[in-house]
Amino acid sequence: MEPVLQVKNLSRHFGGLTAVANVSFDIQPGELIGLIGPNGAGKTTLFNLLTGVYEPSEGLIEMDVDGKPTQIGGLPPYKITDLGVARTFQNIRLFREMTVLENVKVAMHRNIRYGVISAILRLPKYYSEERWVEEKACEYLKEVGLYAKRNELSVNLPYGEQRKLEIARALAIQPKILYLDEPAAGMNPQETADLTALIHRIRKKYGLTVILIEHDMSLVMKICERIFVLDYGKLIASGSPEEIRKNEFVIKAYLGEEI
Numbered sequence: 402m403e404p405v406l407q408v409k410n411l412s413r414h415f416g417g418l419t420a421v422a423n424v425s426f427d428i429q430p431g432e433l434i435g436l437i438g439p440n441g442a443g444k445t446t447l448f449n450l451l452t453g454v455y456e457p458s459e460g461l462i463e464m465d466v467d468g469k470p471t472q473i474g475g476l477p478p479y480k481i482t483d484l485g486v487a488r489t490f491q492n493i494r495l496f497r498e499m500t501v502l503e504n505v506k507v508a509m510h511r512n513i514r515y516g517v518i519s520a521i522l523r524l525p526k527y528y529s530e531e532r533w534v535e536e537k538a539c540e541y542l543k544e545v546g547l548y549a550k551r552n553e554l555s556v557n558l559p560y561g562e563q564r565k566l567e568i569a570r571a572l573a574i575q576p577k578i579l580y581l582d583e584p585a586a587g588m589n590p591q592e593t594a595d596l597t598a599l600i601h602r603i604r605k606k607y608g609l610t611v612i613l614i615e616h617d618m619s620l621v622m623k624i625c626e627r628i629f630v631l632d633y634g635k636l637i638a639s640g641s642p643e644e645i646r647k648n649e650f651v652i653k654a655y656l657g658e659e660i
């Protein structure tokens with residue numbers, strides 16, 4: 402199978418600092434990848450490169466688009482989104498004064514403008530676009546367990562639920578690739594367990610490739626099939642959770658902490 406994403410010799414410099422240093426990897430469709438590394442290792446910068454927030458200083462980012470590897474490095478974020486890439490942020494970015502449902506609908510509307518028209522046209526005429534948007538948005542909210550709170554302002558949700566709402570909003574883009582930046586941050590163990598189940602569920606249901614940055618090692622080790630480890634911008638290891646746990650470079654990078 403062709404990789405959904407190929408990163409080749411990717412670097413990003415900020416002045417004299419190399420935040421991402423000559424990183425290369427392939428990701429297969431449907432994989433669940435964990436991206437770990439100490440603070441400042443370059444994880445968020447890598448996400449920013451992959452989603453168009455930053456332009457690469459060097460290297461290529463190729464995404465499978467209709468069976469063709471397509472160079473997306475340096476494209477603006479909205480174009481990368483249109484190709485089927487969604488993300489959540491470390492610092493939650495919701496429309497605070499909108500309701501939970503409106504937050505998801507906004508993302509759906511974007512999608513309608515950009516290509517889901519054909520899907521809608523196949524529906525009976527009486528089935529208006531607006532109703533389709535509402536129903537799909539509700540589906541995503543049910544998926545993440547927030548349907549009952551759909552009319553609340555997003556700013557009033559507890560932190561863990563805001564993170565879930567971000568996931569619902571990302572799903573509304575109908576992505577192929579979903580990047581999650583520290584999805585379990587600020588969650589208690591029960592919420593983290595629910596989140597773990599949620600990620601598994603949505604990956605399967607929507608056929609997603611998921612790449613997540615996470616400091617919660619129990620979550621990473623439990624759900625990720627492959628783990629990439631960054632340290633000072635370099636990819637120092639990649640492998641199964643078992644391989645990563647035993648990897649001497651990784652143990653050193655974490656100063657011997659148990660991972």
Ligand SMILES: Nc1ncnc2c1ncn2[C@@H]1O[C@H](COP(=O)(O)OP(=O)(O)OP(=O)(O)O)[C@@H](O)[C@H]1O
Pocket residue numbers: 415418419420438439440441442443444445446447
């Ligand atoms: N826009 C920027 N301008 C200058 N330096 C930056 C910029 N963005 C990131 N950096 C630097 O790049 C390095 C990598 O940062 P990055 O945020 O990617 O790390 P991280 O692994 O996500 O860290 P954390 O786990 O703390 O979120 C850091 O030294 C950071 O200060």
